[in-house]
Amino acid sequence: MDTIIQTYRLSKKFKNAEVIKSLNFSLKKGEICALIGKNGAGKSTLFKLLAGQVLPTSGEIQLFGKSGKNLDAARKKIGFMIEAPAFFPDFTARQNLEYFQIQRGVINKRRIDEVLEIVGLAKERKKRFKEYSMGMKQRLGIALCLLSSPDCLVLDEPINGLDAEGIMEIRQLLLKLNQEKQITIFISSHILAELALLANRFVFIKNGIIVDDLTKEQLNEKSKKQILMSVDDVAKSSQLLERTYADIQYKVLPNQVIAIQNHVEHAGDINRLFVDHGVLVKEFRIEAHSLEEYFLGAVEERTND
The missing domain is CATH 3.40.50.300 (P-loop containing nucleotide triphosphate hydrolases)
Known part of the structure; x- marks a missing residue:
């Protein structure tokens, strides 16, 4: 080229x-x-x-x-x-x-x-x-x-x-x-x-x-849908995710929010997993990053490290 x-x-x-x-x-x-x-x-x-x-x-x-x-x-x-x-x-x-x-x-x-x-x-x-x-x-x-x-x-x-x-x-x-x-x-x-x-x-x-x-393909991959869950016990939730899904990709965000990047198709199962093990799920939603969010999130994060 x-x-x-x-x-x-x-x-x-x-x-x-x-x-x-x-x-x-x-x-x-x-x-x-x-x-x-x-x-x-x-x-x-x-x-x-x-x-x-x-x-x-x-x-x-x-x-x-x-x-x-x-x-x-x-x-x-x-x-x-x-x-x-x-x-x-x-x-x-x-x-x-x-x-x-x-x-x-x-x-x-x-x-x-x-x-x-x-x-x-x-x-x-x-x-x-x-x-x-x-x-x-x-x-x-x-x-x-x-x-x-x-x-x-x-x-x-x-x-x-x-x-x-x-x-x-x-x-x-x-x-x-x-x-x-x-x-x-x-x-x-x-x-x-x-x-x-x-x-x-x-x-x-x-x-x-x-x-x-x-x-464009890489950006679409990085900004694809994710599960956002606000929970009362982040440590227990993390253990449940890692025990149930060997390849789980997630981040712990402020205010006890967990962002799960993969297994979006299993969102209902993950919600049930938490509830069945006594984790209080205060908020649950699926959202996709926009280009603005990717820029303000990942890029700002990376350059401030």
Whole structure:
């Protein structure tokens, strides 16, 4: 599989603050990779390093196998949307893209019509930018990214501020670009539930360090259903579980809660086991972790150890 982006021990300091710390990361052709982290985790800084908007303090970036002086040429194969593009409010979509086409030296005259069609703005080409909805503005931003026919898109919060319909439109557009045009996508968003519908890989970043890197299948496995039981005797409950189920996977949580990760299909039997042996079950429920819960739980736990 071809490597689009590769970083080796990449770091970035601003004054005394190290925002990116010795980061090793690779993005393969065809992936939709979600970069997930809280504000200040280093997401936008990593994107700006890849775009050449800021220079690394140390380490190396390779794009399409190119590095050093060849990076600028390689960046032309990537469409970056890191901050909202400065479109002219009184220009139409076509006029705005014509300006950037000249600025960026894109020779193909038909490309503007092609990208407006791809992002669903072909019928809105005469409407002025200031009359656009937020969703239309974001789609025009993606059209600008596509102007130079890139192999990869790097998108920082492309669905920020959109309503539910706008979010769905952007998701469908990005899936179409990935599946039909084979465009690799590296994306960040605060809307983790939406990333779960879009991405096939999830990279969690905290304080400039990658703390987890999961495929969609691995995330589904880690965030699958579990049994939560509030009991009056955690020690006795643990012994009963271990004696009855040799492969039991469970955690003891605060407030005398036991979280059982496997044997969910035996939830009724486990409840009966406790009751039959005199354990008072105060609360019993089955739930699935969301992407948010996985991030706030497992990742936070891991990085605070």
